[in-house]
Amino acid sequence: MVDWTEKYRPSTLSAVRGNDKARDALAEWAEAWDDHREAVVVHGSPGVGKTSAAHALASDMGWETVELNASDQRTADVIERFAGRASKNTTLVGATGGDGGGRQLVILDEADNIHGNYDRGGASALTRVVKDADQPIVLIANDYYDMSRGLRNACREIEFRDVSARSIVPVLRDICRREGIEFEADALDRIAEVNDGDLRSAVNDLQAAAEDGRRLTVDDVATGDRDRGLDVFPFLDAVLKEESAEEAIQSAYRVDETPDDLTKWVAENAPKVYEGAELARAYDALADADRWLGRVRASQEYGYWRYATDALAGGVAAARDGSKGGWTRFSRPQFWPSSDSTADEVVRTVAERGGFSMATARREVLPFLAAMTHHCKPRDLTVAMAAYYDFDAEAVSFVTGSGETTNKVAGIVEDANERRASEMEEHSGAFGGTRDEGIDDGDDAAATAAPESTADPEGDDGNGEPDGEADDDEGQAGLSDFM
Numbered sequence: 213m214v215d216w217t218e219k220y221r222p223s224t225l226s227a228v229r230g231n232d233k234a235r236d237a238l239a240e241w242a243e244a245w246d247d248h249r250e251a252v253v254v255h256g257s258p259g260v261g262k263t264s265a266a267h268a269l270a271s272d273m274g275w276e277t278v279e280l281n282a283s284d285q286r287t288a289d290v291i292e293r294f295a296g297r298a299s300k301n302t303t304l305v306g307a308t309g310g311d312g313g314g315r316q317l318v319i320l321d322e323a324d325n326i327h328g329n330y331d332r333g334g335a336s337a338l339t340r341v342v343k344d345a346d347q348p349i350v351l352i353a354n355d356y357y358d359m360s361r362g363l364r365n366a367c368r369e370i371e372f373r374d375v376s377a378r379s380i381v382p383v384l385r386d387i388c389r390r391e392g393i394e395f396e397a398d399a400l401d402r403i404a405e406v407n408d409g410d411l412r413s414a415v416n417d418l419q420a421a422a423e424d425g426r427r428l429t430v431d432d433v434a435t436g437d438r439d440r441g442l443d444v445f446p447f448l449d450a451v452l453k454e455e456s457a458e459e460a461i462q463s464a465y466r467v468d469e470t471p472d473d474l475t476k477w478v479a480e481n482a483p484k485v486y487e488g489a490e491l492a493r494a495y496d497a498l499a500d501a502d503r504w505l506g507r508v509r510a511s512q513e514y515g516y517w518r519y520a521t522d523a524l525a526g527g528v529a530a531a532r533d534g535s536k537g538g539w540t541r542f543s544r545p546q547f548w549p550s551s552d553s554t555a556d557e558v559v560r561t562v563a564e565r566g567g568f569s570m571a572t573a574r575r576e577v578l579p580f581l582a583a584m585t586h587h588c589k590p591r592d593l594t595v596a597m598a599a600y601y602d603f604d605a606e607a608v609s610f611v612t613g614s615g616e617t618t619n620k621v622a623g624i625v626e627d628a629n630e631r632r633a634s635e636m637e638e639h640s641g642a643f644g645g646t647r648d649e650g651i652d653d654g655d656d657a658a659a660t661a662a663p664e665s666t667a668d669p670e671g672d673d674g675n676g677e678p679d680g681e682a683d684d685d686e687g688q689a690g691l692s693d694f695m
């Protein structure tokens with residue numbers, strides 16, 4: 213069966229609906245490309261037509277297209293080879309056997325998903341080749357601010373907004389006509405409303421409801437509604453602001469994420485909404501969820517997932533005092549896939565330095581280090597950690613979640629190297645022999661970065677700044693300040 217989203221993918225920009233301004237901006241960018249030679253980022257929610265617009269643009273311009281995945285480390289090399297300054301006359305199509313003439317539009321998907329996948333310097337190499345490319349490049353991203361600042365600064369920006377129900381209806385009507393399907397107007401309205409914002413899923417719903425070729429009625433649509441999943445962000449709003457414990461648990465089951473990942477999402481974002489005692493209660497619930505997840509890992513008994521879900525959703529919702537309003541910029545937590553080579557290297561270093569197993573380093577220590585040095589704050593502590601573990605820039609950005617090699621991270625690594633050098637001069641083997649020496653250093657944050665000290669229960673519950681985001685925290689050095 214042909215997928216209608218493919219069959220009816222717009223082949224010209226004028227068929228891209230619901231984002232006229234963005235569409236015009238994209239056409240303008242392409243027409244003037246020879247003058248400005250900038251790449252462009254097209255960003256917006258899934259299913260709003262970003263990729264379709266890029267392909268339609270190329271077709272309107274008579275350009276070939278090459279689609280690459282930005283999160284693939286080899287991408288920078290591919291662009292460099294075929295679209296870099298040095299190869300002005302070599303085109304991608306030419307190099308792969310095509311006729312060679314004209315421009316190639318390089319479409320770089322997943323531009324917001326490159327950190328973590330790249331080797332040291334790889335992300336900045338990608339930024340460089342994007343900047344210098346001799347062919348037009350469209351980067352596609354869901355979340356603009358998940359892209360590194362370097363990459364953002366190297367490109368123009370065009371936002372695709374969610375496609376309103378009003379703009380979805382004509383697309384559905386057009387498909388019905390072309391498929392020879394009779395329909396009740398209300399049926400199309402209903403599909404559009406249910407899928408407000410996401411044209412792709414509206415087309416999918418239409419296909420599911422109209423498959424058998426009979427006249428499409430509102431009743432077909434009502435029964436044909438897919439059990440729609442819930443995105444993570446609305447889920448976070450539900451748990452952290454609106455829903456009762458019971459409702460939040462039901463919502464958790466509708467999100468297409470594992471309880472492991474949901475726990476990370478909630479833990480990352482709880483401090484943005486909760487404070488004081490409710491935040492402490494929420495973290496108790498998350499700790500409970502984490503215990504159940506540990507049991508799942510140990511026993512492979514996935515039935516325990518439901519207890520983790522009860523805790524991470526119901527427990528956290530129950531921890532809330534009343535309901536909350538307003539808009540919150542939720543952020544993506546850091547995920548550590550076990551196959552990630554940077555993760556493995558960092559974990560190995562932490563394990564060797566602390567004298568425990570990789571599993572303990574991954575599960576027990578790394579999360580503490582990450583929490584203490586989130587986004588490289590406080591800087592002193594981050595420098596101390598980098599010095600203590602002899603982390604390079606890649607490792608620092610991995611642990612702190614700063615995304616990729618930035619000036620901030622580079623500066624921290626530089627200071628850490630200096631610190632190591634001077635410490636070695638002062639008393640060789642300072643950390644290796646007597647760890648307590650570090651702890652005596654007053655504001656010596658290295659002491660708190662040492663895994664042993666993270667287990668120290670002395671902390672008196674901090675000062676109400678759970679993730680150290682509030683200020684630039686110079687002079688904060690005790691673990692209790694950051695937990």
Ligand SMILES: Nc1ncnc2c1ncn2[C@@H]1O[C@H](COP(=O)(O)OP(=O)(O)OP(=O)(O)O)[C@@H](O)[C@H]1O
Binds near residue numbers: 228259261354411
């Ligand atoms: N604005 C639109 N106009 C017409 N059709 C659209 C539009 N947006 C989406 N579609 C339909 O949805 C399908 C998927 O859209 P597309 O892949 O371009 O979305 P996207 O924004 O790139 O999504 P993702 O971020 O998930 O890649 C298209 O093939 C087309 O059928």
